[in-house]
Amino acid sequence: MLRYIIQRVIFMIPVALVVSFMTFMLIHLIPGDPARVLLGEDATPQSVAALQQQLGLNKPLFEQFALWLWQALQGNLGESIQLQQPVTQALLQRLPVTVELGVAALLFSLVLAIPLGVYSATHRNSWVEWLVNISSLIGTAIPSFVLALLLIFLFAVAWRIFPPGGYAPLMDDPLSNLRDLILPMIALGTGAVAVNLRQIRTSMTEVLEQDYVRTARAKGLAERRITYVHALRNAVVPLITIVGLQIGAILGGAFVIETIFLWPGIGALAVQSIFSKDYPVVQGIVLLVAASYMLTNLLVDLSYAFLDPRIRLNKS
Amino acid sequence: MARPTQIGNEAQVIVTQASEARDSRVRSLLRGFRRDARWWFSIVLLLFVLAAIFAPLVSPYDPLAYHPSILEQPPSWAHLLGTDDLGRDQLSRVIYGTRISLSIGVISILMGGLAGVLLGILAAYFKGWVDQAVTIIVDALLAFPSLILALAIVASLGPSLVNVAVALAIVRIPIYARLARGQTLQVATQDYVAAAHGLGTKTTRILMRHILPNIFSPLLVQATISISFAILDESVLSFLGLGAQPPTPEWGSMITEAQPFIFSDPWMLLGPALAIVLVLLSLNIVGDALRDRLDPRDARQLVMPFRKS
Numbered sequence: 001m002l003r004y005i006i007q008r009v010i011f012m013i014p015v016a017l018v019v020s021f022m023t024f025m026l027i028h029l030i031p032g033d034p035a036r037v038l039l040g041e042d043a044t045p046q047s048v049a050a051l052q053q054q055l056g057l058n059k060p061l062f063e064q065f066a067l068w069l070w071q072a073l074q075g076n077l078g079e080s081i082q083l084q085q086p087v088t089q090a091l092l093q094r095l096p097v098t099v100e101l102g103v104a105a106l107l108f109s110l111v112l113a114i115p116l117g118v119y120s121a122t123h124r125n126s127w128v129e130w131l132v133n134i135s136s137l138i139g140t141a142i143p144s145f146v147l148a149l150l151l152i153f154l155f156a157v158a159w160r161i162f163p164p165g166g167y168a169p170l171m172d173d174p175l176s177n178l179r180d181l182i183l184p185m186i187a188l189g190t191g192a193v194a195v196n197l198r199q200i201r202t203s204m205t206e207v208l209e210q211d212y213v214r215t216a217r218a219k220g221l222a223e224r225r226i227t228y229v230h231a232l233r234n235a236v237v238p239l240i241t242i243v244g245l246q247i248g249a250i251l252g253g254a255f256v257i258e259t260i261f262l263w264p265g266i267g268a269l270a271v272q273s274i275f276s277k278d279y280p281v282v283q284g285i286v287l288l289v290a291a292s293y294m295l296t297n298l299l300v301d302l303s304y305a306f307l308d309p310r311i312r313l314n315k316s
Numbered sequence: 317m318a319r320p321t322q323i324g325n326e327a328q329v330i331v332t333q334a335s336e337a338r339d340s341r342v343r344s345l346l347r348g349f350r351r352d353a354r355w356w357f358s359i360v361l362l363l364f365v366l367a368a369i370f371a372p373l374v375s376p377y378d379p380l381a382y383h384p385s386i387l388e389q390p391p392s393w394a395h396l397l398g399t400d401d402l403g404r405d406q407l408s409r410v411i412y413g414t415r416i417s418l419s420i421g422v423i424s425i426l427m428g429g430l431a432g433v434l435l436g437i438l439a440a441y442f443k444g445w446v447d448q449a450v451t452i453i454v455d456a457l458l459a460f461p462s463l464i465l466a467l468a469i470v471a472s473l474g475p476s477l478v479n480v481a482v483a484l485a486i487v488r489i490p491i492y493a494r495l496a497r498g499q500t501l502q503v504a505t506q507d508y509v510a511a512a513h514g515l516g517t518k519t520t521r522i523l524m525r526h527i528l529p530n531i532f533s534p535l536l537v538q539a540t541i542s543i544s545f546a547i548l549d550e551s552v553l554s555f556l557g558l559g560a561q562p563p564t565p566e567w568g569s570m571i572t573e574a575q576p577f578i579f580s581d582p583w584m585l586l587g588p589a590l591a592i593v594l595v596l597l598s599l600n601i602v603g604d605a606l607r608d609r610l611d612p613r614d615a616r617q618l619v620m621p622f623r624k625s
Contacts, residue, residue, distance in 0.1 A: 018456035029472035141597035143548050145555050145568075146589045149575065153582050164578075252463030256552055260575075270464075271556055274471040286460070286468045294459045 004305055008298060016294065020072070023287045024065050027279050033057075038081060038279060077284035082276045087284040091266055095288075098265035100170060101257065102250050104185040106243065109192035114236075117200025121208065121235075122227055132201075136194035144253045148187035148260045155183060165262040184261045188253050192246050199242045203235040210234075237307050244300030248293050354605035357598040364595055368414040375408035379565040388581050397587035400573060409565035410587040416566045417595065420481050420559075421547040425539055428485035432492025433535060437523055439493070440500035450497070454490040462487045466549055467558065475558040477566075483553075484546050495538055499531035506530075533610040540606055544599035551592055567592050 027034050035051040036043065051057075056064050071077075077087035120129040142150075156164035162183050168176035207213065208231055216226045255267035262268070266285050273281040367374055377395075383403030391398045397406035439450035457465065469483035503509060504527065512522050553559040554568030562569065567588040574584035 014452050015455040015459060018452055019459045022456060022460075023468075026468055026472045029469075031474070137597060137600060138593075141544075141593050141600055143551060143592060143596070145552060146571065146592060149571065149578060149585055149589070153578055153585075157579055157582065248461030249463075252461040252467075255464065255467065256556065259556065270467070274467070274558070279472075282468065282471055286464060289464050290460050293461055297459075 001306065005302060008301060012294065012298060016291075019290050019294070020069055020287065021065060023283055023290065024068050026283050026286065028061070030279070034279075037277065040277070072287060077287070078280040080273075080278055080281045082273065082278045083281070087280050090269065090281060091284055091288055094264055094266045094269050096170070097167065097263055098251075098254050098258065098267055100181070101184055101188060101254055101263060101265060102247070104181055105189035105250055105253075106192065106246070108185050108189035109196050109246075110243075112189075112193045113196035113200055114232075117197045118204055118227060118232060118235075120197075121201045121204035124205075132197065136197050139190050139194035142190070144187050144191055145256050145260060147190055148184070148257055151183045151187055152260075165260070167261075167263045180261075180263075184257050184263065187260075188250060188257045191253070192250065195242060195246065196239065199239050200235060203238045204231060207231045207235045237304070240300055240304055240307070244297050247296045251289055251293065352605050352609075354601050357601040357605075360594065360598040361602060364414050364598075365418065367411050368418050371412050371415055375405075375411040377405035377408045379404060379408040379412040380563055388577065388584070390581070390583055391586075398581075398583055400570075400584055401577065406570075406584065406587045409570060410567070410591050412565040413567045413570065413588065413591065414595075416477065416560060416564070417547050417550060417592075420477060420484065420550045421543045424481045424484035424546045424550075425488060425543050427481070428488030429492045429535070429539060429542075431485070432489040433496040433528075435489065436493040436496025436498075437500050437527060437531075440497045441504060441519070441523060441527070447497075450493060454493045457486070457490040462545075463549055463552065466553060467556075470553060470558045475561065477554075477560050477564070480550055480553050480559040484549055487549070488542055488546065491538065491542065492535065495534060496531060499534055500527055503527050503530045537603065537607045537610055540599060540603035544596050544603065547592075547599070548596060 030037050033048070033052075035048045035055065035057055039047055039051060056067055059067075075088050077091070079085075080087050080090055083090050116128075116132055120126075120132045123129060152164045155162045163180060165180075167180050170177045208227075213226060213231055216230050217223075221230075251267075254265060255270055257263070258265045258268035259271050266288070270282060270285045273279075273285070381404065383399065386395070386399050386403045388401055389395055389399040389403075395405050395407065397410060399405055400409070435450050435454070439447040460468070466480070466483040466487045469486060470479050473479040473482065509522060509526050512526050517525075550559060551566075551568035551571075554566050555572050557569070557572065560566030560569045562573070570588040571585060574581075574588070577584050
């Protein structure tokens, strides 16, 4: 197992270098001189020259990249132009909001998908399966921003049960926080329900065909015990990969959902920073998201190998 | 001298067999069209395509014309989806919006698909450092959640529909590269490829004539699925204000424009929202049906015995 971990981490290094180079290049993709773009139309030549000096823009590109990467590794992502504070500090302030939303959406999708998936795998051709099929098709076809506006219309405009947006900090006011969380959580998590549900159903169906399930039946175990103890445990393994991939979709979706529901997370900050041309912040968020996504996928691979010995033995 | 010719003939036979197999696949595709009810949704798609092509003929009004006397009208017989805050006919704007969604979807998949397939085939065929370089680039592109990569690219290139198409193409490269690479690795070991090699066929010809046609159906399945993702991402980027710019009629930005009226005139959201959902739903259903028909790995699930516990 240790050998497998080391192997995987070593494989990640060239990819991580390319990823950070791509992120670094974002500022250099902007048409025109980065310093002028950063400072805006009416900047004096002196301040442009000073910023060029500060960002090292007159050095060779690879030297600039090395310097930027070295500073990023030490947690220094530069200064935000709009916020008048270091980018790292701005990100750390807003990260908990995004994490709360993402974790809640993921949990919401699993809590719905696992029981429904198991039920529709054990009751093929029932009306529940039909209903699950139709709703998962519609669930994947509704973009999260459309669903968000539909939820706002139903629950905030028509019935006035939940607020149409806003965020009360979790620590200060847990109850208001929960009230603010419900709609964004549903809007962000619904797309994942359909994907998780299909995955659970497929792998449950496969597992229920296996010999050991037949052995368990032959031993006279209760069907409920076979389904939930023997089969579900193995059917959940492929779900880990799917959930790993969905972290990406959920992170991307959080950008939109935070913007709609006025949540002060990194997603909403990214969208604001794109419009205010605060490129160091955009760059910092892209790097942070890519790094956490890579780390999640590494952990997914490792846990997969941990749960299924065939994978780690095959590769090493 | 007899031997090479013999091998040549045998190779020719194998190559012909391969192309016959392709013909019968097309025929079975047509048979399935009659059998599977999901194909009806391809007619919905066809309607959207026709609406896009003939938008000037089928839309009742000019999508850009302001009418200060009919602001924010609810749906009526004159304006089936109502009018927006500038008095523009919503139905006409939805119809014109079809052009943008479908063309950005198709163009970005074509660009990203071509680039990805090319990279994948080259990686699998030449192996060695080419393969390693492609794998690293693909893994790096996959390290970004796709929407965020697209967002970042559009942020640096500047908000516009062309840049959205470019960004969405780049985002789709890795999935096609991986798929094409895996498929090519399988196909390249087949007898008819070895035979073509033996005949002294040029590499480009082997790739174009013998490998590409045989990895085509999984790519086609992927394309129908990714078009729906591309259309979705395009509408998200436009909704955030990074894609279509006003006054262009586009579904995502129409929803942005209608959002402030959710308390007073919520029906303004109806047209663009329904259009997006209907297109995505049809694409997903047709993509599913196509996959069941063309992908032998998933066909297994169809014939799996029915079990009731």
